[in-house]
Amino acid sequence: MCTFASRLPLPAVDQARFDQELAGITAIYRRLFDDRAIELVLLEGRDPKGTRPVVLENDLTFRPHHLKANFLGHVVLPAPFPHARPVAAALTIPPEPTPGERDNDTPPWRVQRPLRPLYRLWPFLYERIRYGAEMLRKKRSVRHDWTPMVFGRGRQAVTPEPAADKRPAILIGFHWLEVGGAEKMAFDTVTWALEAGLRVFVVASVPAVQRLAGKLPDHPDVRFIRLDRYLPHEYWPRFTAKLIRDENIRLIHLHHCQALYDSLAHIRVAAPPVTVIDTTHIVEYADGGFPRISGVWTNYIDLHHVISNQLADVYRDRFHAGDKVRLGRMLNRAPAEIALPPMSMAAGGKVLNVAFVGRYSYQKRPLVMIEILRRLAGWARRHKVQLNARLVGDGAFRPAAEALVQRYKLQEVVTFLPPDTDVPALLEQSDILLLPSNNEGLALVCYEAIQHGCIPISTDVGAQAELIPPDLLVPLSPGPCARASVSTVARLHADPGFLASQSAALRVLYRKVSADPTAKEVLMPLYLAAARGEDIPA
Incomplete structure (x- = not known):
């Protein structure tokens, strides 16, 4: 019972x-x-x-x-x-979401809990203190092991047989079904798996509101199993092994899904042979994040799909797994002759449209973004420029961002937009995209900005330099980040030569990146092979 x-x-x-x-x-x-x-x-x-x-x-x-x-x-x-x-x-039962799921939307105070009063009174000083703490953690010795686990080659004493009466299926592990670049990639793979003819099972590792669950394809071959709500992580290995047997799952694709990584050893012993691939996006400062977890489990994984050269280097240099790494950009293949649009910004213009797109989480640093807008509003008043800032997203730090807009009297400048806003349409109407992030992989919204004539200004983090020229990259530290962002906008506005050179540099880097294989080109052959019941292509 x-x-x-x-x-x-x-x-x-x-x-x-x-x-x-x-x-x-x-x-x-x-x-x-x-x-x-x-x-x-x-x-x-x-x-x-x-x-x-x-x-x-x-x-x-x-x-x-x-x-x-x-x-x-x-x-x-x-x-x-x-x-x-x-x-x-x-x-009867209470309506969604549960209190525990809401907890995943709140700021991760933990060590920062004593800073709550400061956060309320002077948020930007809070950002500086938290940034200093993050950099101290980065300088310390790594807290976690970077050594791949040894995989015994005798996989099963008796190999279980998958269900023969069901079409091949794929298990796709999300981090959560919320807004984010990794999640966008995961949703794409659900669609591609259906195109390949696979039945699709979806699970999420983090108990959350799962706001985007409704964006899963409305298809009889797609099933979202709410393990995040009902099943503690310690029971996932046993459950997934049985699911693989019962549903003829031939392929597992992990997208930052911790619980599935932790299930791999049991799956290799207790389940039928199954191909395991993962997609990683970003190297975290303190402990490597999911690329480190993925590298530790590399002997249990058949292929690592990465979105940047930076990540390919991590697997090659830290885990000696270069032969299993495939670079696949988060781009759609487009005919090479299609020209990118000119950048919308005009030097000396009297209206400047600025955009921010992302979750209001610490990684995206929305409080730093509001500080940039405060300083940018001052610059705009002095130069008689009408500044319009439209901010897309939701999350734990949005109330603080809204409070700062009130405090700085930026209500006529700043408009908050919901996460389901038409981002491509917004970027077409924007001159500048601000990305003051604490860390990034290679932000998907940067691709979208260039595709729609919007100039991204980003912190010099992750693999952003693969797409954004040096003069549009700003320092990570909160104060210098805000100052450099404003000075970069001012220079683009005042100097037509600088604006032209940066627009050209963005197009050159975009063309270079778009010449690489796309994620779909890398992953679709694996999905098709799984649908045919074949081994993973070499």
Whole structure:
């Protein structure tokens, strides 16, 4: 029997929604526990003295992340709640999102928690202090090992056979279904897998609101399994191994999906032979991030798809995995004769349109972006230029960004736009794209900006230099970043020769990058081979 704690009181929703959630959790745990009968018992609890109801879970009714379980299929309540008792099965569930999923939208304070008052009073000083802490972490010795795990070549004593009565399938592991370049790539691979004729199973590693789940193709061969909500990470290896067997999964594609990386050793032992590929985008400062995780697991992975030369160098130099690395740019193949549009910005113009596109997370540094706009607004007033700034996105730091706009009286300059804004149309109407990021891989929005005649000004991080010329790259430190961004805009506005040279340099770098293979050209042969039941192409 599996029991799941609920919180009290439970707000009412429709019965169909309840039945859907019940079916989802039942299917996951039935597969995990080898299809045995699973009885779901909703529980309410009382404190040890039995005098008042207590909250057993601050989440959805069926989210057992804080419960204990064993491999006999029994999930039991934690010790502080021995007086829990069954209640009527007609109980309904709270609406999405769960409190735990909302937590993933909040700023990651942790060590920065004492800085909350400073964050409220002087956000830009908070940015400087946090930047200093990040750089100290970067200079320290690496906290995690960069040595690939050794893979025993005797993969299985007895190789399980995949289900022969089902068409080949792919398991695509997302980080989460939220706005981001890695997520855009993951959504593209879902579409390409369908084109190749594969059935598609999608999972996400991070319990989150999953705002973009509705963007998955509405297709009978696509299924999003909510492991992020229902299944603790420690049970993923067993679940995925059984899913591979039951659904004839021939290919696994990881997109920054930690739980699937951690399942690879078990999959290699307990599942039928399956091709594993991953896509990585960005090297993190402190510990290498997902490229480091990927490199550690390289002996369990058949092919590493990367989006930049910088990442290819990491795999070659740190993990000696160069023979398994494929560079595939996040571009669509277009006829070479199609000319890029001229840049929209005109030297000496009386109107300047500026854009920002991205999640309001620390990585994108929206607070630094608002500081740039504050200084840019001052420059615009002095030079009698009408400044229009349109900011696309959502996330943890958006309330602080909105508060700063109010504090600096920039309401007539700044417009906040939702994440589903038509970004290509916005970039066509923009002169400058600001990217004051703490780190990047090679930002997809930079490609889009150049394609639509908008000049990107970015911090000199990650692989941005592969697409952006040196004079449009600015320092990482918050103060110098803001000053250099404004001075670069001012020079582009005042100097027609500089504007022309930077526009030409952007086009040259874009053409150089677009001559490389695209991600679809690298990945589609693998998908087609999996759909035919063949081995991975060499």
